[in-house]
Structure formats: C-alpha cells, structure tokens
Amino acid sequence: MMILKRIAVIGTGYVGLVSGTCFAEVGNSVVCCDIDAEKIRGLSAGIMPIYENGLQELVDKNVNENRLFFSTDIPKAIKESDIIYIAVGTPMSENGEADLTYVKSVAESIGSHLNGYKIIVNKSTVPVGTGKLVQSIIEEASKGEYPFDVVSNPEFLREGTAIYDTMNMERAVIGATSEKAAAIIEELHKPFQTKIVKSNLESAEMIKYAANAFLATKISFINDMANICERVGADVSKVSEGVGLDSRIGKKFLQAGIGFGGSCFPKDTMALLQIAKSVGYPFKMIEAVIETNQKQRAHIVQKLLDVFGDLNGMTISVLGLAFKPNTNDMRSAPALDVIPMLRSLGANVQAYDPIAVPEAERLLGDQAVYSNDLFSTVKDTDACLILTDWPQVKHMDVKKLKSYLNQPVLIDGRNLFELDDMKREGLIYHSIGRPGVQGEKILTKV
Template identity: 50%
Template sequence: MKLSVIGTGYVGLVSGVCFAELGNQVICVDKDSEKIKMLNNLEMPIYEPGLKELVQNNVQESRISFTSDIKEAVASSDVIFIAVGTPPLPNGQADLRFIEAVAASIGKYMNDYKLIVNKSTVPVGTGDFVREIVMKHQAEPVDFDIVSVPEFLREGNAIQDSMNPDRVIIGASSNKAAEIMKKLHEPFNAPVLITDVKSAEMIKYASNAFLATKISFINEIANICEKVGANVKEVAKGMGYDKRIGDKFLNAGIGYGGSCFPKDTTALVEIAASVDYDFKILKSVVDVNKKQRFKVIDSLKQIYDNLDGKKVAVLGLAFKPNTDDLREAPSINIIEELIAKNVHVKAYDPIAMNNATKIIRNTITYSSSVLEAVEGVDAIILVTEWHELIEADWFTIGNLVNKKIIIDGRNVIDSDLVESLGFIYKGIGV
C-alpha cells in the first residue's frame, strides 16, 4: 500500500519504517526541516535500538522517504497516518493543535478517497473532530474515512513491539475502512479487534491508566513493606503467580515517567471531568507517582541528618533504559531536590546526557563514565536500570567513593553482593 505518516517522533518514525519493512511504500512527513535533513542523511533524531539499521535498509530498498512536503505526501498516498504529538495543556487536557493543523492540510490537499488514521493518543471524540476539520478545509467534497489505530509500543523496545504487537485495535467508521486496515496489519500476525472509533480511542487511555495503576499500587505496597518489615520483591513475586494479576508492572521503585503514562493518566482524569465524572482512583495513582520519586531522597536523609555540602552520584537520567528520553523522568525532580538541599550532583547516563544538558538547568557535573561519576561521592543513587549500571564494577566503585552508600531506586542491584563489599544498601520496600 501507499502510506504517508505525518510526524516523525517515536510513534511516527517507528511505525513508518516498520510498515516499509513489510513491503509498503511509505512517505514520512515532518514540518521540522532539520529533522527531515537528518533522516535523509540517515541520522536518527531519537535513540532507539535497531532503528537506524532498519531505516538504512528501507531507504536502500526505496521503500521509505522523508519530506516536509505534506501536499505531495497526501496526494500520493492511499492511507494517511496522523502521528503528531498531543502534549498536555496546563490543565492536563491533551493539546490538539498539531492534530488540527494536520487534518486541515489533509482536507486541503486530498484529491481522491483517503483513509485517515489517528495513530496519536487522542481524547475520545477526536475522530469526529478530525472529520469536521477535514471537511471544513476541502475545496470540494471528497470521500474519506476516519480510523483510530492506537499504538502500544514501548520506548527502548519500539521496533519489537511494532513488529510483534500483542493486539491490533482498529476503530473504524465504515466496513471499507476496517477491511483496508485489517489487510495492512495482516503481516503482523496479531489478534485484531474491530471497534467503533470512540472505543478504540478509549482503549489506549484505559490501557495506559491501568498499567500506571499497577505501578502506583505496588509502590504503595512497597512503602508499607518498609514499615512492617516485609520484602516487596517477595510480595510481588507471590502476587505475580496469580494469573488474574500477572507479574508485569509489579516492580517497585520510584515510579513511572516518560511521554505516555504521566500525560495519558492526567488526560483521562480530565476526560472524565469533562463528562462530570470524578475519577478518584486515577487521581490517587497520579498523586502517588509524583511523591514516589522522592523516596530515594527520604532514604538518603535516613542516613544523613544534614545533606548540605554532600556529593551524590545520580546514575541514570533517562526515564527508562534503552532510550534518551527525559520527558517526565524522575531524575529531573530528584536532581532538583538535591540541588535545593545544597547537594553537589555528579551524573552519568550511557545515552541521555546530551538531552539532559538541554533540560536540566541546575549546575551539576556530567561524567563520562560510572567510575568518574562515583569518585569521591558520599552516596550513589541509581535512577535508571541500565544494564551497564546494574552490572557495574562495585568492588572498584567501593575504592573510589568517599562513603559506601547505595540508594537503589529500581531494586535491581545485587544487595547481597554490595553489602558483602561493605556498602550500606537501601532499596524500595526491601
């Protein structure tokens, strides 16, 4: 099929190249000319394992191209994916300005039947909104359909998730649209659920909100475990054997971050409020998560009565491993709080430090390695569970630090090992 994907962020770029890998002809569009220039030079605007190689292969095979010319992309495509950002407004609602702008351009430039697919995470009812905008900007009536196909990829594992999805949700406005989408997704060999458009839009929010709820729940259990002397790792393991619960998203720590969970949970609270429903559970999930990231500082304060002048190594800055994304990353709030307490922060991340320098405005010391980051510090806080950090040379680290103290914000360090080396170890709920 001839496809265009408008927006080359995580969702758009990964989706576009994966559709191309399946043999489709794909045009990726972005108004950011610098980003398009990078892509045409085979430079990736985001870090994602395997992405560069996949883009290079499909460019060589002439199955994918990159442009800022939305007019040509719309005119030459049968299916148009909208994959632009929907950032949160100050009140938590999703900002649909970019969706509206793209819909207007599609209406202006479409020349025959088009299937318009919302791939962005959007509030329930956005399909109707897009339809109105497209019709408003058509020079003359041209037939089209609106479909919602929400994405469920995880940053750091995006290509694997895109090529091997758990399920494909197709919210279609007509049988014709549903059949086209089913055919496009057949090669993924995944269960397909056909729904109405509004249900598909809600499935995305409901899925992310439920996963966020599991995370905040196990973090609350972890906080209780600390007070009663239980071990949350064992508790989560025992819970996970129950097939009704499952063992995924039961890793206690400093909470979730990134571009999806914080934005989508807040947006769903606002969607509920817009129809006069008080979503009390999800409000609590959001509140728990905001507070949870400061648990590592609480642990540090249990060791040091006064943090003034202390040196602390923060290991890991990205919100999760295998990405350079710092959107809503716990590291930002943790570093801000440490700086406020007059702590000197030394930071290290294998990938995300370049992005961090653009976001973290406080004066901190960026290190080129784990060993450089820990030298002379009074404590180590692990924030992101990069494999490199989990498997660090703790014996050598022990000889470099000023004080052997580890605050493990992800419960991933071998506590028996580091304690045998003389470290004071504090996890979350253990």
C-alpha cells in the first residue's frame, strides 16, 4: 500500500499548480505556495490564475476534500512537508540562458528552514548542473544540520492537456542524489502507473532539454520542407503523411505552420544552445532550428504582400492570439511577431481569440482591435490571417467568412482547410507548403 506524503509545491504556475493538484488527486496532502499574495488569495477563493482544461474542477474537488491547500507561508510549508517541489519560473535571460534567480531564492529559503530530512525536487526546467547548485545552496543555508536529498523530476506537460498529461504520463524521469530519494519519488508516482526512468541529476536535467529540442527540430524541419514544397509545387501535407507513416519517424510534430511558441520550446532551445556554448560545443543544428522558427513568422506576412503588394491602409483580421488552442498563454506566440509586422507595414489589425484577449491587450496594447467574436472581427476586413487552430476557427463557416470580407483573401498559417474546398468557395487561399488557390480576382494595390 502506498504511503501518502505531505508535499509542498513552491510556485503556482502551470507546472506547480497542475502537478500539485494531481498529486492531491491521488491522495497526498499538498500545499501549493507562492510569494504572490494576490494569486494565493485568488486560488483560495477558487479563482484560477491560468486557463487549463479541467483544472478548476480538480482544484475545487481536492480543496473540498481537504487534500489541497494554498499558502504564502513558505517557511511553514517547508517545515511541515516531507517532499518539497521547486516549480518556479526559469525565464529566458537576455543572452538566452535560463534565469535561475527564483530557483536560487527558493533553495536558500529551504535551507534556512530545514528541520529534518527532506527530499527537494526540481520540477522547473533548469540547465544541467542546477541540481548540484541547489544542493550546495541548501547545504550552506542549513549549515549541514539536517540531511536532505535533491531530485530532478522534469515535467513533460502540454498546455491545454496538462491535467490529462499528468494523470496519464508517458514516463517519469527521476534523477536523484541517493537510492533512498529515488525510491520515495518512484513510490509517489505509482498511482500514475507510468514508466520510471532513473538516472543521476545531470542526465535527468538533460533529458528535458533533449526532448523539447528534438520536437522543436521536427517542427522546424517540416517548415523548411514546406517552404521548399511551395517552390517546387509539392504539397507538404502529403509529404508529412508519407514521412510520418515511417515508424522510425512518427507523424507527431510534422504539421507545417508558422512555427513553435509557448513557454517551453523557444526558451528551452535557446537554453540548450547556451549550455552547448558554455562547454565549447558548436550546436549548429539547434541554431538552425531557432533561425527557421524566427523566419517562419515573416513568411506568413510575406504571403499577404504577395497577394496585395502593399498593405498600407488595409485592415487585416487575425484569428488566434494564444500560441496554441485551449490556453490563454501568449508566451512566444506568433501573434506577438505578426501583428507588429502588419502594423509596421501600415495595416490596421482586428484580432480574435476566444480567451486570450486580456493577455493580448496587456502584451500588444493598442496595436489591434480585439474581440472574442469571430465574425465581428472579420467583418469589413481586406484579408483574414489564421494564426491559431482554435476549434472555432477550424470549424467556422467559410462561406459566411467570405461574405464578411471586403476581399476574398484567406491566409492560413495552420493548414486547416482542404484546397478543393477553398477553390469551390472562390477564395484566394494561401497556406504553408501547399499550392495556392487563386479564387476570385481582387482589387490589388500593386
């Protein structure tokens, strides 16, 4: 029978809040802590700081069943817990390295309030060597008075499906400073019935970066292939299908589009590049992955220029602001690059997103007029540009869309529609890595 644990999770972002809630769901007593008092007050009142499918219901359930708690009293949580998860942010610094300011601060606090044997688990994505750094900080702050172990237990959550990914995790990576700590964290994961991968601290830290960098590489590879397809008359969707059926390759992350965004891939590829540089290794492949991703944002704007020649004074509707569906996260979202590009070319922008409008207003200000109503966004615009594959966009009435547009131009950065359907509707339709559909004539500004 599993021995349930008292767990403290420090940091209530995507990783901390989801992980803590799921640990509570399988029976543990969990306190999620943060220095942000407003966030903790909101959580205590049942107000989620992030949008994540199923999170509200699971938090409410475990709070009501007295397994999940929220607090700003980090010292108390440290003292009363057996296992302490560090799940604070590691944002990208100006030189591309992961900023460990918050991790170091938490480690210092843990060391200062250690009152017995604890297992300290790094859940944050951190560079190789951070586990040893955390260990040294705690040792110094605690003056060696109490024993403890450090574990690296990286997360592999996808925003929008983070609850499902935790409750049905494909694997749990456990890098530990002792067999005892590894065994306890393995026991903690038994309810998830997952494959356990044990290693040292350094290997566990590297696994996270290697996984994200490889997936980012697949995305940039297929986007480069898409750009070649456009030049030779090939259809990248068929290329992806044919390549993805090879069991050695697989079909996931082979969908051409406008590149990757979010909190992980951009940050982690840059961090891995900096790790390589720090040990004198020229990681040319990752440099190319990052370069391709950056260029893909401009590529979608160029498609508009190819149609009109000049965007000055035109009004463009943008569908999708979040970096992916089912989240309000706009970190490294294509919209953050594309909308300023459109504005710099003299275009006016009307932007739609079902839930990310408040984030967009905060990050982009008055560079666009925002709405959570799709067709009011499109109405009387000169062209429509798809940036996020929301279900509302994927299943929209294209005939109705055309009737609302001043000119029948649809630029699809997510390859959502069949070419024959667009031809039938008379749209001028351009997507990524597929032949364009010329549709009806437009009034160009060339």
